[in-house]
Amino acid sequence: MNPAAANIEEAILSAILAGRIAPGTRLGEQKLADLFGVSRTRVREAMMRLETRGVVQVSARRGWYVVEPSAEEAREAFQTRRVIETGLLQTVREVPPRVLASLKKHVAMERQVIEAGDVSSRACLLGDFHIHLADALGNRLLTEIIRDLTARTTLISMLYQPTEKAEESSHDHEGIVAAMEAGDLAEAARLMDEHIGKVEAGLDLTARPDPLAGLRELLTPAAFAGNTPSVPHAHSHSHSPSLRKED
Amino acid sequence: MNPAAANIEEAILSAILAGRIAPGTRLGEQKLADLFGVSRTRVREAMMRLETRGVVQVSARRGWYVVEPSAEEAREAFQTRRVIETGLLQTVREVPPRVLASLKKHVAMERQVIEAGDVSSRACLLGDFHIHLADALGNRLLTEIIRDLTARTTLISMLYQPTEKAEESSHDHEGIVAAMEAGDLAEAARLMDEHIGKVEAGLDLTARPDPLAGLRELLTPAAFAGNTPSVPHAHSHSHSPSLRKED
DNA sequence: GCTTGCAAGCTTGTATACAAGTTTGTGGGC
DNA sequence: GCCCACAAACTTGTATACAAGCTTGCAAGC
Structure with a gap:
């Protein structure tokens, strides 16, 4: 297989396994191409392979996204x-x-x-x-x-x-x-x-995956200073079952 | 996913499952492109997907081949x-x-x-x-x-x-x-x-997959006329363990 | 006659240009 | 002030052109 393309594929997969890439992350072709120093062609190749492996998804003309399983x-x-x-x-x-x-x-x-x-x-x-x-x-x-x-x-x-x-x-x-x-x-x-x-x-599969993940972090940057790695306190509104995706 | 590319992928996979495509079959990009009425780009896309699924393999600048598992x-x-x-x-x-x-x-x-x-x-x-x-x-x-x-x-x-x-x-x-x-x-x-x-x-895994599959058929075309679908009589030389790949 | 070297043709590999569609920002109208 | 429409920028989708390499056929030399 192509060394460069294989590297991209492997790099992204292992980053996911290491928890360094969150679900829903957008993976722009050009951005990855610049990052890895290859052309978009190779990036697309890697992305399509990852797509068949069930790791990323493409949204037409919007970009590639790390899957957010339902x-x-x-x-x-x-x-x-x-x-x-x-x-x-x-x-x-x-x-x-x-x-x-x-x-x-x-x-x-x-x-x-x-x-x-x-x-x-x-x-x-x-x-x-x-x-x-x-x-x-x-x-x-x-x-x-x-x-x-x-x-x-x-x-x-x-x-x-x-x-x-x-x-x-x-x-x-x-x-x-x-x-x-x-x-x-x-x-x-x-x-x-x-x-x-x-x-x-241990998962809360009844809760829909929140499209606003990371928002809490942005709103409370102070929490990042040096707190314990325990589970962050979820706000009550994130538990409301009536919240719809369109919110 | 792309409808055309998905079709190619699905068509080839189901053909394999139906036994209509033999291992080692060469799948030329241009040939497939003509066959399906699409451009090589789409064919390549489908082939790469099939490759990650372990169904075909590419031999550099020679073409795509249906896998011949060792x-x-x-x-x-x-x-x-x-x-x-x-x-x-x-x-x-x-x-x-x-x-x-x-x-x-x-x-x-x-x-x-x-x-x-x-x-x-x-x-x-x-x-x-x-x-x-x-x-x-x-x-x-x-x-x-x-x-x-x-x-x-x-x-x-x-x-x-x-x-x-x-x-x-x-x-x-x-x-x-x-x-x-x-x-x-x-x-x-x-x-x-x-x-x-x-x-x-039931398989003879000690016998290497013969690269000359279909040769016997070519040599004895009469056998194709209307024989029973029973197992064809394997010739003795095909069982010789001393045959090497380079033969 | 056999072997070896070369060249032509064919096939994939890769990049790039352009087409098509989405998002986002801006300005006008209400 | 708010909403809507339009346009510009950006992103992927697709085709095509060209580069690189393999295979094969042919011819020359031994």
């Missing part, structure tokens, strides 16, 4: 992840020691980063656990699929403001690895199902 | 299908009657087509069962993934000359649906795993 699409993404990840664990007969060691190392890294309070790389690592798992137990094809799905769920999480429970997620991961080590893959699958269920349940 | 890639594709399809069956709690009815109808159609000896639509229907299942039990996202995977395995089957056992496959499908009807999803999953295993085992 509640329905969010449910689909989580169901799909549940199906594939539990399926993977249940299909595998035994876990090689090398894989176990590598997974344990990953979980340890998670804990470390969480304790250090590094918010930005935290989300990335938590998602990476699943990609790592697919890579270790499955194959490249499976990994690619999981990676795209993880990008989706990462965007969904950003969109539906989850009650972030990084420690709990990491703890879940630990439990899954423990079950794998014990050779109880069925239990590992059950825990995985539960884990994904928890993440999904 | 033995390794074939194994990956089957593993991935096993993971997802058994995962789907095991994730589902209960099967709605409407779904059961629809699946039964599909299996009945399979039997009918097989008895009628319609070879071309037979392979299509057998693959369609899995797509149909994903659609009925899963969601659009899952269906899309399974569809792409089915396209892959269809190409793999063409490439590695399986011992085609259409009746057996259809019978397997029937068994899976029966287990679903009995409410035993775990058994259904087990049968699905077994079924996919059988299809994979």
Whole structure:
């Protein structure tokens, strides 16, 4: 594949996985072309590839936008992840020691980063656990699929403001690895199902994704000074179910 | 999405699923452009999308080719299908009657087509069962993934000359649906795993995909007159493991 | 007769120009 | 003061021209 185009694609995807690009972000062709030092042609190529991967969308003659999955699409993404990840664990007969060691190392890294309070790389690592798992137990094809799905769920999480429970997620991961080590893959699958269920349940899928995300930030710049990385206090109006998109 | 480009993409994919396009087929941009009455730009767009879906590949300045999965890639594709399809069956709690009815109808159609000896639509229907299942039990996202995977395995089957056992496959499908009807999803999953295993085992993955496919046909055009749709007799030389790609 | 080098033609790769449509800012009318 | 219409700027959509490279056929040399 084209090195430059592949770079753009990869750069954007990994930025999404790292939570550095929010859903709904506009990705102008010319802007990206300047940024990467290539022509619009290559940018378009990368964007179209990302579109088939379900990561960006084009709005005719308006531009490319990072997808903002609907509640329905969010449910689909989580169901799909549940199906594939539990399926993977249940299909595998035994876990090689090398894989176990590598997974344990990953979980340890998670804990470390969480304790250090590094918010930005935290989300990335938590998602990476699943990609790592697919890579270790499955194959490249499976990994690619999981990676795209993880990008989706990462965007969904950003969109539906989850009650972030990084420690709990990491703890879940630990439990899954423990079950794998014990050779109880069925239990590992059950825990995985539960884990994904928890993440999904932590979202407020009844609330529509607010098109005004970031507005609160603009209105209260002081909050950015040095506050704790806890969940920002949502204002009451953002919970009103009567708010329509046209507002 | 672009209607014309989407059509090209869809046309090629469904042609592959129907077995009407063989692996390794060259897809010239200009040829396709003329065929569909569009410009090369649109064709390229469709091809790049199909490339990210793993259906075609580009060889620099030589052209686009329908993929010819290696033995390794074939194994990956089957593993991935096993993971997802058994995962789907095991994730589902209960099967709605409407779904059961629809699946039964599909299996009945399979039997009918097989008895009628319609070879071309037979392979299509057998693959369609899995797509149909994903659609009925899963969601659009899952269906899309399974569809792409089915396209892959269809190409793999063409490439590695399986011992085609259409009746057996259809019978397997029937068994899976029966287990679903009995409410035993775990058994259904087990049968699905077994079924996919059988299809994979029916292939000769030790034989490299012969780059001379179709050569035998050219040498023996008489065989095309009106022979039975049974498996063509493979010549002994095609089994020689010492044949290298450079031959 | 066989091999090797060259050239012509064909195919994709890439950029660019222009067309078509959307957004936004401005000015006039009410 | 508010609303509406128009125009200018900006963005993507599409085609086309040209560049770069591969394949193949031909001819010359051995």
